[in-house]
Amino acid sequence: xxxxxxxxxxxxxxxxxxxxxxxxxxxxxxxxxxxxxxxxxxxxxxxxxxxxxxxxxxxxxxxxxxxxxxxxxxxxxxxxxxxxxxxxxxxxxxxxxxxxxxxxxx
Amino acid sequence: xxxxxxxxxxxxxxxxxxxxxxxxxxxxxxxxxxxxxxxxxxxxxxxxxxxxxxxxxxxxxxxxxxxxxxxxxxxxxxxxxxxxxxxxxxxxxxxxxxxxxxxxxxxxxxxxxxxxxxxxxxxxxxxxxxxx
Numbered sequence: 637x638x639x640x641x642x643x644x645x646x647x648x649x650x651x652x653x654x655x656x657x658x659x660x661x662x663x664x665x666x667x668x669x670x671x672x673x674x675x676x677x678x679x680x681x682x683x684x685x686x687x688x689x690x691x692x693x694x695x696x697x698x699x700x701x702x703x704x705x706x707x708x709x710x711x712x713x714x715x716x717x718x719x720x721x722x723x724x725x726x727x728x729x730x731x732x733x734x735x736x737x738x739x740x741x742x
Numbered sequence: 743x744x745x746x747x748x749x750x751x752x753x754x755x756x757x758x759x760x761x762x763x764x765x766x767x768x769x770x771x772x773x774x775x776x777x778x779x780x781x782x783x784x785x786x787x788x789x790x791x792x793x794x795x796x797x798x799x800x801x802x803x804x805x806x807x808x809x810x811x812x813x814x815x816x817x818x819x820x821x822x823x824x825x826x827x828x829x830x831x832x833x834x835x836x837x838x839x840x841x842x843x844x845x846x847x848x849x850x851x852x853x854x855x856x857x858x859x860x861x862x863x864x865x866x867x868x869x870x871x872x873x874x
Binding site: 657658659660700702703704705706707708710 | 792793794795796797808809812816819820823
């Protein structure tokens with residue numbers, strides 16, 4: 637459940653889930669909705685996949701993403717959108733998403 | 743759900759039912775309370791399984807247009823969760839003579855809606871298929 641909360645804490649990932657609620661979409665089409673780099677979007681997708689909120693399917697050269705949320709997770713997404721769960725400051729969407737495996741420079 | 747988890751859930755439900763029967767026989771609980779508690783639990787079991795419906799209806803909807811299949815999965819999950827909650831709440835708060843018909847009506851309505859929409863989705867899928 638921690639992974640789900642972590643995934644829902646980021647506004648970019650919440651927006652991805654909202655888009656996927658409408659219909660399954662290829663990764664490229666999803667990425668067009670966000671002013672972030674491809675690696676950043678890939679990291680966001682990875683967090684969502686690890687939380688079990690989306691699944692991906694390869695069709696030739698494209699990767700199709702589809703939502704895979706239980707009713708409870710769907711409701712949590714709604715609450716998170718409504719109350720802005722852990723909304724980071726402006727511009728945070730441009731940064732790399734936290735995967736919990738960051739390295740520290742020593 | 744794994745077989746192990748299913749067995750644990752079944753064991754918990756049986757233990758709860760046996761506990762209620764024992765409490766009723768021992769005079770700790772009235773028959774009404776015991777009956778209401780077991781029906782509330784039944785409603786919560788429906789909620790538990792309905793919660794997972796959006797993740798598990800895929801085989802039935804294979805071949806459907808992905809967006810329609812996804813809409814059906816979400817509709818089915820939400821409707822059954824609300825139906826299960828309604829069933830539990832009806833048994834929890836309604837007078838006993840009203841609780842049973844109200845709870846059954848709520849859950850039956852949810853089931854009819856889900857089965858109806860699912861059948862419609864599957865039937866229209868067949869019509870959408872291009873001729874061979």
